Amino acid sequence: MTELEQYINSYFGISKEDLGKITNLFKQEVLQKEDFFAREGEYCNKLSFVKSGYLRVYAFKEGKDITQWISGPGYFLTDLQSLVFDQQARWNIQCLSDCELYTISKENYRQIGKHVEKWDHLEKLFLAKCFLTLEDRVFSFLSMTAEERYDHLYVQNKELFNIIPLHNLASMLGMTPETLSRIRKKKVS
Amino acid sequence: MTELEQYINSYFGISKEDLGKITNLFKQEVLQKEDFFAREGEYCNKLSFVKSGYLRVYAFKEGKDITQWISGPGYFLTDLQSLVFDQQARWNIQCLSDCELYTISKENYRQIGKHVEKWDHLEKLFLAKCFLTLEDRVFSFLSMTAEERYDHLYVQNKELFNIIPLHNLASMLGMTPETLSRIRKKKVS
DNA sequence: CACTTGTCTTGACATAGATCAAGAAGTGAA
DNA sequence: TTCACTTCTTGATCTATGTCAAGACAAGTG
Known part of the structure; x- marks a missing residue:
C-alpha cells in the first residue's frame, strides 16, 4: 500500500476494493521548492495528499x-473554496521544499461519490474533523498568549521548527518573528 | 413554510417533498433565558435551528x-463533536434570552440520509461553508487589530451590539470588555 | 420602595508584543 | 573567494491592549 492508501484506509476505514477505486484516481505529482500549488484569485482544481x-x-x-x-506529509491539501464551490482560490499555496504529492483532479474527485457508496458520508466526517480543528485554533487565539500558542505548537510539531523558516511559523502563530525569537531564547535558558 | 423550511430550502435547494421529509423530523422546542442547550463534558444529542x-x-x-x-435566528446550533462523533461536548451552550428552536434528535438526524438521496452531499457542502467561515475567522486573528475585528463584526452584525452583553462580544472578539468599551467610545466621537 | 446584582464606562497604570534598526551567521551564485 | 541574499537574533523604544479599581446606571427582586 502506498502512503495514500494507508492514510485513506486508516482515516476512512473502507474496503480494499473501494480503496483501490479511489487511490487509482490520484496521480503522483512532483513540485519544486518555490513552485505554486495554488494562487489567490485563480482556480485550484485539484486535491492532493502530501507524500513528502x-x-x-x-x-x-x-x-x-x-x-x-x-501542510506537510500526511495532510490533504487544496483550496476548499475552489474545489468545492468552483470559486476563485482564497489562498496562495507554495512549496517550502521540493514536494511529492498524490493529486486528483476536481473532475475525478467529484466522481468518487459515484463509485464509492458511502463517500459523501465519509467526507462529511472528515470535514467535521477539520472544522473541530479550526474551532480549537480560534479558541487558542481567544484564550492563549503568544507564548502559550508557541508551546502548544512546539509540543505537537517539534519537527516544524527545524524545517520551516521561523518567520513563517511566527506568522501562523499570530506573532512577529522577533517575538518568536525571544520566546525561543527564553525556552533555552 | 416555516422559517426552518425557508432556510433549508434556500440553503440546500431541494424538492418540496424532501423538504417536508426533513422538516417533519424537527420538533419545536422552547428554552428560557439562562437555560443550557448543551454542557461541556456531557453529550449533546440534538441539532437545532434557531427560530428566535x-x-x-x-x-x-x-x-x-x-x-x-x-448564535441567533437563522443559525444551526449543536456541539459538533457530540453530534457527529458521539463524544463529550466541547462547549457550553446557554440561552442569552428566551429562545425558540426547531430541534431534531441525533437519531432522527442520522436517518435523514436514508430518506433524502443527496443529503450527505448537501451536508458536506454546508460543512465546507462553515469551514471557510472559520478559516476567515482564524485569518482575522492573524491579520487584524482588536479595532479592526470590532469594525468587521459591527458592519456585519450591528444588531448584536444592542442585544448581547458587550463583555460577551468582547470575549468573542478576543479582547477585554474595557478595550471594547474604549473602541466604541472612539467610534462615537 | 430599598437593595442587590450585573452591565458598562472611565482613569491610572502595567505589560505583552510590535516596530525599527543593526548585526551575525549561513547559503548560494558568480 | 567575494558578493548578494535570507534567516535569525538582539537591543532600544513604542504602543495597543490588559489589569485593577472605582463609579454610574439599569434591571430585577423581595
Whole structure:
C-alpha cells in the first residue's frame, strides 16, 4: 500500500476494493521548492495528499504576507473554496521544499461519490474533523498568549521548527518573528 | 413554510417533498433565558435551528469564561463533536434570552440520509461553508487589530451590539470588555 | 420602595508584543 | 573567494491592549 492508501484506509476505514477505486484516481505529482500549488484569485482544481515536503498556505493583507497554515506529509491539501464551490482560490499555496504529492483532479474527485457508496458520508466526517480543528485554533487565539500558542505548537510539531523558516511559523502563530525569537531564547535558558 | 423550511430550502435547494421529509423530523422546542442547550463534558444529542433568541457558545479556560460564538435566528446550533462523533461536548451552550428552536434528535438526524438521496452531499457542502467561515475567522486573528475585528463584526452584525452583553462580544472578539468599551467610545466621537 | 446584582464606562497604570534598526551567521551564485 | 541574499537574533523604544479599581446606571427582586 502506498502512503495514500494507508492514510485513506486508516482515516476512512473502507474496503480494499473501494480503496483501490479511489487511490487509482490520484496521480503522483512532483513540485519544486518555490513552485505554486495554488494562487489567490485563480482556480485550484485539484486535491492532493502530501507524500513528502512542506507547503505554505498564505494570503496578503495590506501588502503583508500572512501564513495561515503549513501542510506537510500526511495532510490533504487544496483550496476548499475552489474545489468545492468552483470559486476563485482564497489562498496562495507554495512549496517550502521540493514536494511529492498524490493529486486528483476536481473532475475525478467529484466522481468518487459515484463509485464509492458511502463517500459523501465519509467526507462529511472528515470535514467535521477539520472544522473541530479550526474551532480549537480560534479558541487558542481567544484564550492563549503568544507564548502559550508557541508551546502548544512546539509540543505537537517539534519537527516544524527545524524545517520551516521561523518567520513563517511566527506568522501562523499570530506573532512577529522577533517575538518568536525571544520566546525561543527564553525556552533555552 | 416555516422559517426552518425557508432556510433549508434556500440553503440546500431541494424538492418540496424532501423538504417536508426533513422538516417533519424537527420538533419545536422552547428554552428560557439562562437555560443550557448543551454542557461541556456531557453529550449533546440534538441539532437545532434557531427560530428566535440568542445563545452563547463558550468554554472555560483556567477559570475564565471564553465566548467562542453567539448564535441567533437563522443559525444551526449543536456541539459538533457530540453530534457527529458521539463524544463529550466541547462547549457550553446557554440561552442569552428566551429562545425558540426547531430541534431534531441525533437519531432522527442520522436517518435523514436514508430518506433524502443527496443529503450527505448537501451536508458536506454546508460543512465546507462553515469551514471557510472559520478559516476567515482564524485569518482575522492573524491579520487584524482588536479595532479592526470590532469594525468587521459591527458592519456585519450591528444588531448584536444592542442585544448581547458587550463583555460577551468582547470575549468573542478576543479582547477585554474595557478595550471594547474604549473602541466604541472612539467610534462615537 | 430599598437593595442587590450585573452591565458598562472611565482613569491610572502595567505589560505583552510590535516596530525599527543593526548585526551575525549561513547559503548560494558568480 | 567575494558578493548578494535570507534567516535569525538582539537591543532600544513604542504602543495597543490588559489589569485593577472605582463609579454610574439599569434591571430585577423581595
